[in-house]
Amino acid sequence: MNVRRQDKIATVVLYLISGTIILILAALLLYILAAGLPHVSWHFLTSPARAFEAGGGIGIQLFNSLYLLVLAMLISMPVSLGAGIYLSEYAKKNWRTTFVQTAIEILSSLPSVVVGLFGFLIFVVQFKFGFSILSGALALTFFNLPLLTRNVEESLASVQGSQREAGLALGLSRFETVTRVIVPEALPGITTGMILGAGRVFGEAAALIYTAGQSAPALDFSNWNPFYIASPLNPLRPAETLAVHIWKINSEGIMPDVAAVSAGASAVLVIVVLLFNLSARWFGKWLFKKMTGGD
Amino acid sequence: MQKYDVTKTAIKTFSQPEHEIALQTNDLHVYYGDHEQIKGVALQFERYKISAIIGPSGSGKSTYLRALNRMNDEIQSAKVTGSIMYRDLDVNSPQVDVYEMRKHIGMVFQRPNPFAKSIYDNIAFALRRHGTKKKAALDEIVEKTLQQAGLWKEVKDSLSKSALALSGGQQQRLCIARALALKPDILLLDEPASALDPISTSVVEDTLTQLKKDYTLIVVTHNMQQAARISDYTAFFYDGYALEYGATNQIFTQPKLKATNDYISGHFG
Numbered sequence A: 001m002n003v004r005r006q007d008k009i010a011t012v013v014l015y016l017i018s019g020t021i022i023l024i025l026a027a028l029l030l031y032i033l034a035a036g037l038p039h040v041s042w043h044f045l046t047s048p049a050r051a052f053e054a055g056g057g058i059g060i061q062l063f064n065s066l067y068l069l070v071l072a073m074l075i076s077m078p079v080s081l082g083a084g085i086y087l088s089e090y091a092k093k094n095w096r097t098t099f100v101q102t103a104i105e106i107l108s109s110l111p112s113v114v115v116g117l118f119g120f121l122i123f124v125v126q127f128k129f130g131f132s133i134l135s136g137a138l139a140l141t142f143f144n145l146p147l148l149t150r151n152v153e154e155s156l157a158s159v160q161g162s163q164r165e166a167g168l169a170l171g172l173s174r175f176e177t178v179t180r181v182i183v184p185e186a187l188p189g190i191t192t193g194m195i196l197g198a199g200r201v202f203g204e205a206a207a208l209i210y211t212a213g214q215s216a217p218a219l220d221f222s223n224w225n226p227f228y229i230a231s232p233l234n235p236l237r238p239a240e241t242l243a244v245h246i247w248k249i250n251s252e253g254i255m256p257d258v259a260a261v262s263a264g265a266s267a268v269l270v271i272v273v274l275l276f277n278l279s280a281r282w283f284g285k286w287l288f289k290k291m292t293g294g295d
Numbered sequence B: 001m002q003k004y005d006v007t008k009t010a011i012k013t014f015s016q017p018e019h020e021i022a023l024q025t026n027d028l029h030v031y032y033g034d035h036e037q038i039k040g041v042a043l044q045f046e047r048y049k050i051s052a053i054i055g056p057s058g059s060g061k062s063t064y065l066r067a068l069n070r071m072n073d074e075i076q077s078a079k080v081t082g083s084i085m086y087r088d089l090d091v092n093s094p095q096v097d098v099y100e101m102r103k104h105i106g107m108v109f110q111r112p113n114p115f116a117k118s119i120y121d122n123i124a125f126a127l128r129r130h131g132t133k134k135k136a137a138l139d140e141i142v143e144k145t146l147q148q149a150g151l152w153k154e155v156k157d158s159l160s161k162s163a164l165a166l167s168g169g170q171q172q173r174l175c176i177a178r179a180l181a182l183k184p185d186i187l188l189l190d191e192p193a194s195a196l197d198p199i200s201t202s203v204v205e206d207t208l209t210q211l212k213k214d215y216t217l218i219v220v221t222h223n224m225q226q227a228a229r230i231s232d233y234t235a236f237f238y239d240g241y242a243l244e245y246g247a248t249n250q251i252f253t254q255p256k257l258k259a260t261n262d263y264i265s266g267h268f269g
Helices: A003-039 A042-046 A059-090 A095-108 A112-126 A133-157 A161-169 A174-202 A242-252 A258-292 B061-068 B098-104 B119-129 B135-148 B168-180 B198-211 B224-230 B248-253 B258-264
Strands: B021-032 B035-046 B050-054 B078-086 B105-108 B186-190 B216-220 B233-238 B241-247
Touching (some): A059 A133, A095 A133, A133 A174, A161 B105, A161 B168, A174 A258, A242 A258, B021 B061, B021 B216, B035 B061, B050 B061, B050 B224, B168 B186, B233 B258
Parallel strands (some): B050 B216, B186 B216
């Protein structure tokens, strides 16, 4: 068999493999959208769920998911930024740093249900936060932090060392060099990682079942005082998210239109995650252009 | 590789200077971990002249240059002993404000390393950080330094464009302009033209020759023709020692040492 023939066969095989993967993904996506989209309406997106009769929506779950996401990102973003900057720019290369990096890597592969049970024991039981948005947000932070930190660290590490030398040789302090030269240059990568992390958090269910709870009490959207018990912003109320809702009604839902609600909710979930991914790409590119002053 | 008895001939002391000295080192050693890379170098650099440092790969010339504005501080395992006298100040003393010192002793690196910012901001950025905020003042310095670096004509209409879009030679001249913006006394250049094509190299060399009116330049180069073309003094480094130092003319025509002669006539490198 000559080289050219070999090359042709290899190319065809690779095309077939990637084609199969794309086909599976596309089929899955199309199936979810085709099954779910017909049930999605403004009413479905805004009205509360009904446990026993048809016609319920996912309004509260959708709001819960978004609120939880915002809280989780508010906690995990600064922490991961600080940790990533420290690990990449300040930590000495010794066994301690390597140990921390390895620990982060192990944490990032922790099954989310384990994170959920850990959050249950610590935040729900020990700290007495109960099944609440706060417990859920903290559990999601634990779930997301290792990946975000690694992403920050890797984005910073991919900035060339000569940029650091350039800053220092101009009499800038290490802090100035890091915050004004290195982080801006790494920002597109960092932002993309954060948005993708947000998408992951949005679709997460297992870590929330035992922390944010499985019930979605009615919310009073006219009172935004976070200390009011039915306020949408109250962080200590239980909050079933969209992903948890899908899991729950599929395992024990008794409303007559359970299949339709589940399909519709799944479609909404997929679309939102898709939006996160697309916006991450677009925003990352836009930011890179803006930061590098190029046009 | 031929062996030379370097310990006897290495420059350890120097006579009293006849000219104004911008920078001098005494018994400078640089260690990377247990490895001694620079083994006691005493040199003095005259003000408003170009001094070249030549020598084979691994002779320690870049290491020596990076010690002069304490860039070796950034390398975790590096240790520098001895003194680096800049005016009455020992740059190598732990009390020195490294960041202030680096404004006086600037550096240009082997590979052009402009920031991922606009051409204008590449120069204005450090100035702003050091307290020059007025637009008019910044504009003036940007124009002046770009002219000094011989880049103004090429970029004056595209100052807001990304510096990364410039060619390698233009980027390197931008890096020189950026270093000049801080009004340093001394400019250290680590093989500033080795990553450039011949035409850019000659432009950068012209730039350097222009600059010695106002600045003291210390240039590391592996290109002996370049050293001969642009420098007033040349130091020959070998195995962590400065073996021979003198007027460039003399070093290239009548080297005193066999090692220097062998190196400049291309017997090893």
